[in-house]
Amino acid sequence: MLVTVFLSFLIPIGFIAALVSISVSSAKVEVSADVAEKMLAKRIQKIGSVEIRGAAYEGGTAKQARSGEDVYKAQCSTCHATGAAGAPKLADAGAWGPRIKSGLDALVTSAMKGKGNMPAQGGGDLDDAEVARGVVYLANAGGAKFAEPKPSK
Ligand code: HEC
Structure with missing residues (x-):
């Protein structure tokens, strides 16, 4: 037991x-x-x-990492989405066709320095590569086949 x-x-x-x-x-x-x-x-x-x-980072922000589409949305869509101030609208092949013929360099120069009612850099504080990518995004939507520029060094 x-x-x-x-x-x-x-x-x-x-x-x-x-x-x-x-x-x-x-x-x-x-x-x-x-x-x-x-x-x-x-x-x-x-x-x-x-x-x-x-x-890719500068001062803690992903500045140079922005794509053409991001730049467009942040800085260019104000005018280019609606045609405000007489801007050629995104994806409006009729408005972009003649401008595309002048070549990417000319378009980038216009966007950098301003043209007509468009202020320099679309009024933004962008680096050159971002402006160029924004231009390529806009132009390609309007019928161009430009290659998106590489990030600047
Ligand atoms: C304040 C309004 C405004 C903003 C913001 C703006 N644009 Fe424009 N953009 C215009 C106008 C207006 C024109 C037409 C200028 C003309 O031909 O007289 C134009 C034209 C252009 C052209 C054609 C230039 C040429 O030589 O025919 C390009 C490329 C362009 N814009 C790119 C951009 C990019 C990239 C951005 C953003 C970084 C931007 N724009 C932001 C108003 C604007």
Whole structure:
């Protein structure tokens, strides 16, 4: 009788102890994997942020990373979406055709320096490559097939 009682306590306790030790050891493995991941992430991040600042970021903003469409939406759509101030509208091939014939350089120069009712850079504070990409976006929507300029160095 005593032995039975003793065993009926001991066996479940031994079982629980075994379970606990299993879960503890697996938790330990998880923790160390987690830590290793964080250390790895830190290392990757350090290298990555240096590269990003050098290549695409300026003063913490993604200025040079803006595409022609982004530039258009941010700076050019005010006039070119509606034809305000007599601007040739986006995707209006009739209005863009003759302008496209004068060539990309001439169009970029107009956008950089201003033309007629259009202020220089469309009134924005953009870098040259962004203006050029905005021009390409507008001109291509109007029927041109210009290649989008690469980001400036
Ligand atoms: C304040 C209104 C306004 C804004 C903003 C504006 N434009 Fe214009 N844009 C015009 C007008 C008006 C014309 C027509 C000028 C003319 O031929 O007299 C024009 C013409 C152009 C032309 C044709 C130039 C040529 O030589 O025929 C291009 C290219 C152009 N815009 C690009 C842009 C780009 C890129 C932006 C944004 C960075 C922009 N515009 C923002 C009003 C604007």
